[in-house]
Amino acid sequence: MQKQRVGSVRSHRILAIGLIVAGAVVVATFVAAASGQSTKNTKKTISVAIVANPQMQDIASLTPSLFTAKTGIKVKYTILDEGKLRQVTTRDVGAGGKAFDAVMIGPYEAPQFGVAKLIKNLTPMAKADKAYNYNDLIPAVRNALSANGKMYASPFYGESSFLMYRKDILAKNNVTMPLHPTWQQVATIARKINTSSMAGICLRGKPGWGDLGASFTTVLNTWGGTWWSAKSNGKPDKAQVDQPAFKSALDFYAGLVQDAGEKDAANSSFNECLAQYQAGKVAMWYDATVAAGLLEAADSPVKGKNGYAFAPVNKTKASGWLWTWALAIPRSAPDTASAWKYIAWATSAQYIKAAGTHTKGGWAAIPPGTRLSTYRLPQYKAAAKAFAATTLSAMKAAPITNPGTTKRPGLPGVQYVGIPQFQDVGNRCTQFFSAVIAGSMKDTTALSQCQQIASQAIR
Amino acid sequence: MTAAAADVALKKGQVGDPFSSAWRRRLPLLPALLYMVAITQLPFLVSIYYSLTNLKDRTQTLIPEPTKFVGIDNYRELYSDPFFRQAIWTSVKMTVLAVLLSLVIGTLFAILLDRKFLGQGLIRTLLITPFLLMPVVAALIWKQQMFSSLFGVLNKVLGFLGFNSVQFISDHPLGSIVTVLVWQWTPFMMLIVLAGLQSQPSDIIEAANVDGATSFGIFRQLTLPHLRRYLELGALLGSIYIVQAFDAIDVMTGGGPGSTNVPYYVYQQSIGGGFRYGAASAYAIVVVIFAIVIATFALRVLSSLFKDEERA
Numbered sequence: 001m002q003k004q005r006v007g008s009v010r011s012h013r014i015l016a017i018g019l020i021v022a023g024a025v026v027v028a029t030f031v032a033a034a035s036g037q038s039t040k041n042t043k044k045t046i047s048v049a050i051v052a053n054p055q056m057q058d059i060a061s062l063t064p065s066l067f068t069a070k071t072g073i074k075v076k077y078t079i080l081d082e083g084k085l086r087q088v089t090t091r092d093v094g095a096g097g098k099a100f101d102a103v104m105i106g107p108y109e110a111p112q113f114g115v116a117k118l119i120k121n122l123t124p125m126a127k128a129d130k131a132y133n134y135n136d137l138i139p140a141v142r143n144a145l146s147a148n149g150k151m152y153a154s155p156f157y158g159e160s161s162f163l164m165y166r167k168d169i170l171a172k173n174n175v176t177m178p179l180h181p182t183w184q185q186v187a188t189i190a191r192k193i194n195t196s197s198m199a200g201i202c203l204r205g206k207p208g209w210g211d212l213g214a215s216f217t218t219v220l221n222t223w224g225g226t227w228w229s230a231k232s233n234g235k236p237d238k239a240q241v242d243q244p245a246f247k248s249a250l251d252f253y254a255g256l257v258q259d260a261g262e263k264d265a266a267n268s269s270f271n272e273c274l275a276q277y278q279a280g281k282v283a284m285w286y287d288a289t290v291a292a293g294l295l296e297a298a299d300s301p302v303k304g305k306n307g308y309a310f311a312p313v314n315k316t317k318a319s320g321w322l323w324t325w326a327l328a329i330p331r332s333a334p335d336t337a338s339a340w341k342y343i344a345w346a347t348s349a350q351y352i353k354a355a356g357t358h359t360k361g362g363w364a365a366i367p368p369g370t371r372l373s374t375y376r377l378p379q380y381k382a383a384a385k386a387f388a389a390t391t392l393s394a395m396k397a398a399p400i401t402n403p404g405t406t407k408r409p410g411l412p413g414v415q416y417v418g419i420p421q422f423q424d425v426g427n428r429c430t431q432f433f434s435a436v437i438a439g440s441m442k443d444t445t446a447l448s449q450c451q452q453i454a455s456q457a458i459r
Numbered sequence: 460m461t462a463a464a465a466d467v468a469l470k471k472g473q474v475g476d477p478f479s480s481a482w483r484r485r486l487p488l489l490p491a492l493l494y495m496v497a498i499t500q501l502p503f504l505v506s507i508y509y510s511l512t513n514l515k516d517r518t519q520t521l522i523p524e525p526t527k528f529v530g531i532d533n534y535r536e537l538y539s540d541p542f543f544r545q546a547i548w549t550s551v552k553m554t555v556l557a558v559l560l561s562l563v564i565g566t567l568f569a570i571l572l573d574r575k576f577l578g579q580g581l582i583r584t585l586l587i588t589p590f591l592l593m594p595v596v597a598a599l600i601w602k603q604q605m606f607s608s609l610f611g612v613l614n615k616v617l618g619f620l621g622f623n624s625v626q627f628i629s630d631h632p633l634g635s636i637v638t639v640l641v642w643q644w645t646p647f648m649m650l651i652v653l654a655g656l657q658s659q660p661s662d663i664i665e666a667a668n669v670d671g672a673t674s675f676g677i678f679r680q681l682t683l684p685h686l687r688r689y690l691e692l693g694a695l696l697g698s699i700y701i702v703q704a705f706d707a708i709d710v711m712t713g714g715g716p717g718s719t720n721v722p723y724y725v726y727q728q729s730i731g732g733g734f735r736y737g738a739a740s741a742y743a744i745v746v747v748i749f750a751i752v753i754a755t756f757a758l759r760v761l762s763s764l765f766k767d768e769e770r771a
Contacts (some may be wrong), residue, residue, distance in 0.1 A: 083713070091730050094518035109518075118517060207713055264608045266629035420519045424733045431715035438629035441716055449716075452541065 045074040046101035046338050049089055051325055052079045053270070054294055055157055055367045056104070058359045059346055066354055067345050073338050082269075083208045086423065093118050096332040101339040105153055105328050106210075107144035108416045108423075113328070114152035120329040121150040125340050132344045136371045140395055141324050147411070153326035154347040157290055158369030160311070160320040160394035161218060161415070164277070164292060165284040167307040169193055183219065183252065183312040186284070190260040193283050200260030202273035202282040203253065207434045209426025211269040214321060214415035215286065216253055216433065217426075218311060221404040222319040223249035227417050227425070227454060230409035236419055237409070239454035241429070241447055250447065254437045266438040278302055286312070288323065289394055292387035293368055297361030308387045310394055315405060321415035322398035324370065349373050356380065369395055421457040428453050503747075510534070510741035516734030526737075533741035543742065545716075546724035550702060553633060553720055557640040557704075558697045562690060564641065565648025570678075572649070573656045590646035594706035601639045602628065602711045628711055632718035639707045644700075648693045655689030656682070688764050695757035702750065721746055 050056045060077045068074050078100070080088060089103040093113055105113070113119045126134045141158040145151055163186065165177055173193045178185065190200030204215040220226070225245035228236040240246060257265045262273065262282050270287055274294060277285045278301055285291070295306050311320035327343045329336055345351060349371055356363040356379055363383035366374070368391060374380060375392055384391075403414040411418030416426065432446035510533055514526045537543055572583055589597065606627040608614050614624040628635045659682060667677050705722050712718040714727060723731075725746065729739035 087731060090516070090518050090732075090734070094516040094734070096517075113518060116517060116520065207715060263624075264626055264629070266626065267607075420734075424727070427732050428714075428727065431713070431719075434629070435716050438626060440630050440632075449542075456540075 044072060044335070044338055045076055046335055046342055047076045047078065047099060048102045048104075048327070048342065049078040049080065049085060049092075049100050050104045051085050052081050053290075053325070054274075054361070055290070055355075055365070056325070058355060058361070058365075059156075059351070059367075062354070062358055066351070066358070067342065071341055071345075073341060075342060082210045083427070086210070090423070093330045097330070098332055098334050100330060101333045101335050102327050102329055102343055104156065104325050106323055106325060108210075108413060108418065110145045110153040110326060110328060111147035111411050112418065112420060114147045114150060118331055119152050120331060120333070120336065121152060122154055122329070122340070122343075123149075123151045125344075126151060126154065129340075129344050131350070132348060133371075133373075136349060136373050138370060138372055138395065140322065140398065140400070141370055144322055144324060144400060144412070145326050153328035154343050155324040155326040155370040156347050157367035158322075158324040158395060159288040159290040160322055160369075160391065160398050161215070161287060162289050162292075162311050162320060162390060162394050163284060163286050163309045164295060165307050165309070166302070166305055168305050169198070169283040170307070177307060177309050180310050181312045183222070183314050186286075186312045187252070187256050187260075190256060190284060194260035198280065199262045199276075199282045201256065201284040201286065202262040202268065202276055203257050203265070203286055204269045204273065205257055205261070205265035205434055205437045206267055206269040206272070207427065207431040208269070209416060209423060209430060212430040212434055212437075213426040214323070216249070216430070217415045218319045218321050218403075219253050219314075220246065220249045221399075221414065222312075222314045222316045223252070224315045224405040225249050226404050226406055226408060227422070228409050228419075228458065230407045234409055236417075236421070236458045239451050239458070241451040241454050247443060247447055250433060250436065250443055254433070254443065257437050258439060261437075266434045289320075289387065289391040290368060292391065293365045293384065294361065296384065296386055297365040299360050299362075304386075306386065308390045310390065310397070316399065316403075318397040318399050319403075319414075320394045320398050322395060322400050323415070353377070419458075425450075425454050425457045506740045507744060509737055510744050512737045514735075514737040514740075516736065519734045529737070533738045534745075536738065537741055537745065542719075543721075543724060546719050546721045549633065549717065550720040550722075553637060553640070553704065554698055554701045556633075556637045557644060557701045558694050560637070560641045561644040561697065562648045562693055565645045565693070566652045566686075566690070568645065568649045569652035569656055572653055586649060587646045589643050592643070594643065595710055597643050598639055598707040598710035601635070601642070606635055606711075632712045632715060636704070636707050636711060636718055639711070640701055640704060644697055648697065651689050651693040651696075652686060655686045659685050688760065691760050692757075692764060695753070695760055699750070699753055699757060702753070 050060070056079065060079060063075045063077075078088070085104065086109075089100070089105060090109070091097070092099050093103065096118075105119075110119070114121065123134075126132050137155065138158060141155050142151060145153045145155060163177070163181065170177060170189070170193065175189050175192060177189065186201070192200070194200035204212045206212055217227075223245050225243060225248075226240050229238050229240055231237045262268055262276050264272075268276070270291070273282070273285050273287055274291055276282045277291075277295065280302070292306070292308060294300060296303055311318065313319045327347060329339045329343070333339055347370065352366050352371065352374055355366040356377070359365060363377075363379045366380065368374060368384070368388075375388060381388065398414055400412045400414055402408075408417060409419055410422075416422055429446075429450035432441060432449050435441035436443050436446045511528060511530060512526050513529050513532075568586055572579065572586070592600075603610065605611050605613050608624045608626045611627075613627065617624060663681060664677055667681060672680070702720075703722055704720060705726065708714060708718050708720065708723045709726075714723050714731075719727065721742070725739050725742045727733055728735055728742060733739065
């Protein structure tokens with residue numbers, strides 16, 4: 001009996017020791033993981049999330065030779081399409097995650113995140129860095145990325161929207177495009193030149209506020225419609241999706257795509273339209289000005305064949321959007337110093353020059369629209385003759401503070417509404433609009449569903 | 460007195476008291492159990508708490524505002540949310556269609572595979588392949604190489620036959636997703652039904668043959684009743700998995716009318732752009748309740764299957 005009891009006490013003791021050892025192992029693992037992280041930091045690797053557009057693919061491939069070789073800082077890229085990038089960055093920045101040292105965002109996010117203190121104010125670093133040359137940034141772009149005089153992201157490229165068209169195709173059909181067209185003129189021309197092998201116009205139809213949502217909202221603005229009316233304090237008042245102007249803008253947009261638009265419109269956005277235009281499957285394309293650099297690039301099959309006109313209008317004087325893909329540092333980023341070194345290089349005038357000689361697209365395809373000095377480069381002036389001046393004046397003309405005919409809620413913006421709820425509302429509503437474009441849903445159904453979403457979001 | 464009582468208790472503990480010895484045997488498992496509870500049940504409790512608040516992502520308010528306790532407001536909103544109802548309806552249609560179709564096709568394949576023929580092993584392996592593919596890869600293959608109206612095989616064939624091209628995913632989002640799900644889940648159903656067919660005793664069928672029954676009669680009167688439990692099992696396991704379908708929807712349509720099912724809607728409300736964690740938690744909890752109901756049925760079918768096996 002006695003022995004047995006001793007045995008059980010001993011087994012308890014062994015068990016206790018076992019538990020302590022197990023606990024120690026767990027603690028040791030965490031300590032090891034933590035110290036592993038700190039050794040990683042001394043090796044200087046930063047993680048950067050960027051959007052999957054051609055200019056960003058270029059910088060990702062040039063980084064090892066032009067940046068890492070000089071600074072010793074390795075850059076780990078996460079390249080995602082627009083919609084996914086937004087989810088990832090919004091989630092990570094909002095939760096104070098440490099996944100990224102720098103993230104690519106735009107003027108929709110930068111001021112909002114900045115005001116909420118989720119990303120770092122870059123102004124002191126930018127002004128202190130002589131080589132960065134803060135005053136060289138195009139003021140409209142810098143302002144779009146700032147709030148209360150603080151710049152929260154450094155622009156990698158900037159753009160407005162305009163109309164690109166094949167001069168040869170229009171000439172063959174005996175039509176000319178005015179420099180400042182109306183949407184009615186564009187629609188008439190698109191329907192006239194539309195053939196079964198070459199569509200009249202490529203317009204974005206892929207769901208997403210930054211995809212279909214961006215193109216469509218510029219049309220909506222110039223039609224006199226809006227997503228929400230604004231209270232006098234700038235807060236959203238009532239959803240306006242059920243208003244006649246909204247319906248006529250949607251009907252115009254969907255009707256034009258159905259009659260004379262690209263194939264598979266409901267899945268097409270910037271990259272898909274670019275591919276179709278370069279392959280000669282569409283004759284006109286309304287999209288970001290940055291596309292022009294790719295159409296006139298050294299390796300482009302349609303180089304020299306294109307004309308450029310300002311964003312078409314209806315009721316307003318200018319309708320082009322203002323956008324820039326810019327790099328920001330999340331408040332919780334592990335290595336701010338290295339992140340700034342990277343941003344200062346990636347968005348510098350020196351990188352823009354390097355891109356001109358190191359990329360396949362050549363001078364025409366360099367990241368445009370961020371620095372005044374870009375437009376003084378002789379090589380760029382020669383390569384971008386067809387569109388550089390139009391791009392710069394389109395960016396200056398973008399009606400960012402007053403995009404439509406009524407007051408907008410939130411922070412300034414053309415192709416988006418500067419309130420946090422717009423991301424979700426824009427994404428979900430454009431799914432319905434995309435279905436209208438595909439012909440699988442009635443416009444009235446889509447609008448009434450969207451009105452509900454827009455009302456629900458601001459409650 | 461007390462010391463004696465304690466001694467008795469101790470003795471009782473040592474001499475094979477079922478409770479004590481059972482616990483001593485289980486004790487080494489306790490850390491694992493606690494770990495499981497900590498990583499599965501605590502988050503669930505936290506979700507229940509979140510579902511009673513208006514918790515939002517920090518990016519969703521320009522000026523950080525404190526999270527408020529809102530009681531059952533989220534559940535009330537869910538009840539009146541037409542999009543949640545649409546999502547439930549889509550989930551039901553998607554699951555029922557995908558499960559039934561994959562079950563029927565799977566059964567046909569299983570019957571064909573049940574007989575000996577040349578290259579049977581190879582054919583069986585090929586038929587199982589779709590189930591081994593990652594769902595995202597399967598969805599991408601279907602989206603880009605089959606359904607696409609620009610480079611899709613289906614539209615090439617349609618064009619060759621003189622038909623107009625069809626924008627499968629835009630025009631028929633639900634149909635397209637169900638097609639991919641059926642393609643992926645047919646092998647699973649086939650394997651389950653095949654196991655059922657191979658467990659059928661051959662003497663009964665021989666006897667039926669001797670009695671002059673037709674092969675269709677044998678199938679309807681003998682094979683099908685024997686397969687009933689296997690079909691039920693396939694349907695229930697399939698439902699549990701297909702109700703959660705997410706990959707195919709995200710890759711092919713990214714949500715939208717006709718393709719946003721309940722899991723995708725919860726995703727849209729939370730980390731997919733809505734960032735309303737409070738409301739999304741309420742939605743998720745309702746989904747968990749539904750899932751538990753289905754799983755209970757599945758477990759009952761499974762256990763009855765094993766009981767039959769023991770009896771046999």
